[in-house]
Amino acid sequence: MRTIGMLGGMSWESSAEYYRLLNEESRARLGGYNTVPSVLYSVDFAAIVAMQEAGDWAAAGRHLADAARQVRRAGADLVLLCTNTMHQVAEEIEAAIDVPFVHIVDATGARIAAAGLTRVGLLGTRYTMELDFYRARMRDRHGIDVIVPEEPDRTLVHDVIYRELTRNRVEDGSREQYVRIVRGLAERGAEAVILGCTEITLLLGPGDSPLPLFDSTRLHVAHALDIALAQ
Template identity: 45%
Template structure:
């Protein structure tokens, strides 16, 4: 079994879900009381938020993630997953610094959407995820179109994540707002939705979504276990330009 390197702490809420699901999936696939080999590097979310939000310092934020990736490599990880969607914007910068690959959450999601025969995917996440180009680029490489919520909708989604979800607060009223936003995106032509913040699937299940919903957390965990157990190879870098 390969060792999974996990960058977590962004937030602890979804990191805990990752650890739980990876081990549940590993046990179901391997049998008995098998548990996953995981080495965790937990980022201090406050330091990250201070860099990204308070100082708007992308270089400092990227440096934090790069240091974590290097530590995972030194700890013997065979590949790395990041338990956070928006941090994947740094992967093209960090990948050349290390010798083990990232399992990219957007690529895993794109493959799952494509397998279902869907084409136009609405992206829900924090602002960096919705407004940066790493999801649209990877989706385009897989023949998919990305649909982005309107500015007022992006504000509702982003604020709810920062003010509620990462604090382990999941409110019915917020779930209803998400359902309304997804219904509007469907009217704009979306045929599916990527729950592209690792906390959103804890608020809104696939069954509660007006459109077919893809939990990036679940897809990432499933793929991580598949690679760990089967030793499948995958690209060491996503084919996109560095930012």
């Protein structure tokens, strides 16, 4: 199996989920004691948040490109960025390494398209919902129309991620609000919803949602393992 490099720390809760899922999926596929050869580089999330809030995506791109080089030097044969939001700088990361960069939108979009769906809702950070990097790639490469909540619900979704989930707080009241927002997306024609922030899986599961959920984290992991196991 190829060695999977994980570029994480955004947040560490998200990275821990990636590590758990990679090894659970590896054991499910291969059996026995099989786990994933992996390398994890965890950045300081506080520095990333400061760049996000300042809108300094160029600095964030340089920072994560340098981290990706370190992951590669540590032996990674492919690289995962363990966050949806920072795929805003995916091009800079991809240009910095000479091994495959597994893009989370492509992993998610392929599964949605295979399900025959063409219009889906998206929950994530404000940056993921409002910047064009996610929706444009989903539309242009996979033919999928992505809709996001109206305000003030986008703010609510964002604040729950940063004030609760990235601090390992899971609140029942926030889950109820997310379910309400999913119902609103359904009323606007969404056939399913993308959990477009890795931490949202801590809050919302299939049993909670009135629409099918596409967990971008789990789909990203599965796609990476497909590549890692390919002969």
